[in-house]
Amino acid sequence: MPVSRLKFESLPHAIFLQRVSGPEAATTLEARLGQGAFLALRLVDLLAPDRAPVSKDAFHYQSVATDRFCRELRAVDTEGAHVHGIAESASDSYRLGDIQLIAPALFAYAHFLEAELRLEEALDVLTTLLVVVGNRLSPTDAVAAQLRFARVHRKLNRFDEADAAYSEAGELATLAGDRYSALLSRIGRANTTLGRGNLADAQRGLEGILADARAAGERDVEARAEQGIAAAFYYMGQSAEAIPHAWHAFELYEEEDSQLRALGD
Secondary structure, eight states, X not given: OOGGGOOOSSSTTHHHHTTOOSTTGGGXXXXXXXXXXXXXXXXXXXXXXXXXXXXXXXXXXXHHHHHHHHHHHHTTOHXXXXXXXXXXXXXXXXXXXXXXXXXXXHHHHXXXXXXXXXXXXXXXXXXXXXXXXXXXXXXXXXXXXXXXXXXXXXXXXXXXXXXXXXXXXXXXXXXXTOHHHHHHHHHHHHHHHHHTTOXXXXXXXXXXXXXXXXXXXXXXXXXXXXXXXXXXXXXXXOHHHHHHHHHHHHHHOXXXXXXXXXXXX
């Protein structure tokens, strides 16, 4: 989805406050992490290009208060370190006048949340990245953000949103001359088609991507295409046709986790 059309549907980052429920929850580590994430991301919001500039004193006051709360979380939990890293990066971005400094911390936290299957929260962080940094992202980061945004939507079975983000990623990758990411965007759209249950269409699309990946020498994309084709055949009840593709994916992948996933799928 183009950055210009992105917006929060409700209070930004309220999803993190849902961790606070009941009279006793407010004092738990989980609740404090949610509160810390909310505060750190609200600090990032002050850097958005479409809002009135914040005075130095106002930003300093909010930054100090946020840092004080989040610093306590840094030493007690991996997520706390991510949250504090965002607050710290936001302060650095404001002080140095470089909004791109916030991007690595937001990417890292979104990745952590996705791995923890906190997908709605991961979407909130990625939306923050795309809304606040937006067109000021480097071409490489802009493509990566859209690909991750699309993937999380796909995991939530929000296929229309996933398709739009994959298309945006493909266009950005093509403009940047990033052949690998352009192919990844096509893999993502094919997997979205697979998720919708259009198995034959997905299989045909993946066959085309496989041919293009082979011609381009993109081994990782070739492996992903083979894995997707295997899944399509399997879901169509054609296990015999699926097995060779799953094995080819296993052979092409270079990382053990990906190899095991290819055989497991």
